[in-house]
Amino acid sequence: MSIYHNGRRINQATGLDDTKKNRKLVQNDLLPNMIFKIQTGQISIEKEDAKTVEYYANIYLDIKSKIVKAPTIKRYESVLKNYILPAFRDRDVRSIKVTDLRVYLNKLEELYSGKSLDLIMIVFNGIFQEAIYDEAIDKNPFIHIRRVKVHSAPALPLSKEEVQTILQSATGWFKNFLAMAFFTGMRTGEMLGLKWSDIDWEQREISILRTRGDGGVETTPKTVNSLRIIPIFDELYPYLKNQFELTSKYDSYIYLNHKKNPFTDSHRIRDHHWKKLLEKCDIPYRRLYDTRSTFATMMVSSNRYSVNLISQILGHADVSMLFKRYNKYIKNDVRNMSKKLGLLE
Secondary structure: OEEEEOOEEEEOOOOOOOOHHHHHHHHHHHHHHHHHHHHOOOOOOOOOOOOEHHHHHHHHHHHHOOOOOHHHHHHHHHHHHHHHHHHHOOOEHHHOOHHHHHHHHHHHHOOOOHHHHHHHHHHHHHHHHHHHHOOOOOOOHHHHOOOOOOOOOOOOOOOHHHHHHHHHHOOHHHHHHHHHHHHHOOOHHHHHOOEHHHEEOOOOEEEEOOEEEOOOEEEOOOOHHHOEEEEOOOOOHHHHHHHHHHHHHHOOEOOEOOOOOEOOOOHHHHHHHHHHHHHHOOOOOOOOOHHHHHHHHHHHHOOOOOHHHHHHHHOOOOOHHHHHHHHHHOOOOHHHOOOOOOOOO
């Protein structure tokens, strides 16, 4: 049998068989007698160290650090430091109720985006899950908390005319950088992680082996499918050759900053180069990531490549992502198609 005393679960074996008669005996006699003896001091309960949120947060981080990438761990650490621990650091996990969480999350919802709030909930939920594994609590209070709906920012590809204007206005390494982005669809972190050793000039191929960001942390790409080969298209070739003249002598990364060091992340590129270039070209703001959206839509619209091949170049797990994100930007040619099906010919 078990009871809760001062927020603590106390178990004690009865030595009885599990029968209807014995359950009634426990409920009506043994359990009330045990409670009475605890309350009157006849049974001594040694004080147990509190199992705090911080205690299980450290366990959670330690376990996650062995199975997820370093940039993800940094985000988890930031969530704990800035949001969860300031409010719940010394709270015993057994004392936290669903209402406590709802009040806390409602306050955050007024201040932060759905994506940030969802990450906070993921980490906090994981902390309680570790407490369950430790048998400190029976149920995770987050089972009664509804996840936040997170809507990805829509893709906003640039037109061919806008791409031409941008490449004509850009200069130096940044012109070459943008050409690679527009003509390969690579993620920014993948481009920053490129080394000259990843370029096969004879086969005209680029091997995607790593990604770089979050203060210079270098990891394998986003997913298994992100480890891939990308062709060096004719449109990209002269820009890549130009960049070779600029940085190949350093036998290091393809794109280097003004101090000839590799970029640690894309923030400076976005704020000091991309935004200013769009303003100069009088083009409405797009995310730097939309260079990837632009490549995807141009490839599909060309009708020269299969959707499976395009998905492979982009590093998607399957073609469904291609249709989900980019299909609405592709011209509808239903009215212009032949009305003769010809399936029985």
